[in-house]
Amino acid sequence: MTAPALQWNKTGYAVRHGFWMTWKSILHELDMDVPQGTALGLVGPNGAGKTTAIKIAAGLITPTVGSVLVHGVPATASEARRRLGLLTETQYIYPHLRVREWLAMLAGFSGLKGIRLRERVDAVLDLMSLTEKAGRMMNTLSKGQLQRAGLAQALVHEPEILLLDEPMSGLDPYWRYRLNTILKDYKASGGTLLFSSHILADVERLSDRVALIEGGCVRWIGALSEMPRQVVGYEAVCRTDSPEALKALTNGNRPERLPQGEWRITVPIDKKSVLLDLSAQNRIILESLRPMREEIEEVLFKFAGSRPAPDKKLDRQEERAP
């Protein structure tokens, strides 16, 4: 078992809110970890607490209860921040600085200097295809270029852990693909990733585990393959001389003719036995039968809108709930 690179220990965070400065809780006993060399994707609705969880891990804010550890060191300690690279959702820039100056300044904060600093700045500019823009003022970059510059600053000091808040925001399809590759390479080289995203396809591609956060709590955490997704029907591919027989299986939907002369049909759960009977009677030749599960989005939204899903990790959460 690898030691966690990031660990939230019953972390809570609250802010004063409104005219009467009443406390508003943003995170409640957040309890999760990210083992070294793995990727955890944070998903959840707006205002769920994903960004706050990332900011606490980056040591920018101190939890009101509990703690966050980076390789066993409190996240607020500068030793912890030395190991982190942070990409915020919106790029916070100094408009008066040129791209190279901005990167050099931030790399300098992380302890790089001299030739090493110049080499690293050149390397990340090249990686993000920003070499030609290196002399341009930050406020003249487009949204996508700023996002790439943001990732360049997060990577410039070769951090062990990357914290990315909506990394794909503002990127075109090509750069989304490129960023996926870059992040996969980063992970393959032993880097640890924590990122939030609204794009579930990216979460699925990049993360080893997913944490669904809602209302400041972890509703579900685990690998997407472990997600309890119900079977909603079957997709069957078969051959037959009498396609009318198939119509009875599909609740009136027309079977789809495939180029090889096969038929593809979607079979409801209650018609599975009928399909197998037809196959046993040799009225159809069943080429393949694949269960169709709920979409990941559906399951996540179902979790978010209701009680936590029946999962052993959730049971632990429920035990803790007052």
Next chain:
Amino acid sequence: MSLMFILQIKALAVNVWREATRDHSILMLVGSGVLMMAVSLIFGQMAVGGRDRIFQDMGYWTMGMWGLAAVVYLGSGIIKRELQRKTVYLVLSRPVDRPTFMLGKFFGMVLVLASVFFLLTSAWLIIAVSRGISLTHMHFWALAFIFGEWVLLAAVSLFFASFTSPLLHNFFLVSVAFLGHWSNELKIFADNAKTDALKMVLNTLYYLLPNLEAVNFREAALYNDVIAGAVMGQGALVLLGWIATALIAANIVFMQRRLL
């Protein structure tokens, strides 16, 4: 003191300097200061027998006021802007501690003020030499203490900037600058006050505010007076003491600030 700490402060300071110099307002401020010194030559023509004294007097006044204006301009948004633009997140997510951040901002302000001071002083000295004004070492001490006052105001400005809005920062800073120069009068008023309450208020203000007259040697330079080294040493201690106090206070306040 580690090398990294020094490099971080340097990077932060250079960033403040770049921001100030690439925004042309500070250059316009210098230009208007030089213009003011040139105008003082015209005023000098109107005075009978006091042309050089008017030039020197107005030169020192310009340095004092333009320094205050520069500190107000630099300090009012130095923290607020970082919080509004959220650039503070990027800096503090690196191994930069909050006191380092504040010191970097302070030295950045000092760097900009030093540039402004150099340009204004150079202009003033060039005009003075070209007019044949004889300069003594007291002129240079007076100039050095004017710069010291600017640095003190920068530290006080950082303290106010760490917790107030730019508008309140400007109000407090200008109040400190003016009341600081009236500090001796405040003590006299306090001693002569008839009610205890007024005496207490004036005394509190006297002790609460830096005595900027303790670092003001402009008249001595103007009338070629000799000031004892001990008095100037005392002035230097006043400056150092207040700068350290303001910086520590600014750090304590900023350490308590929550960022979200």
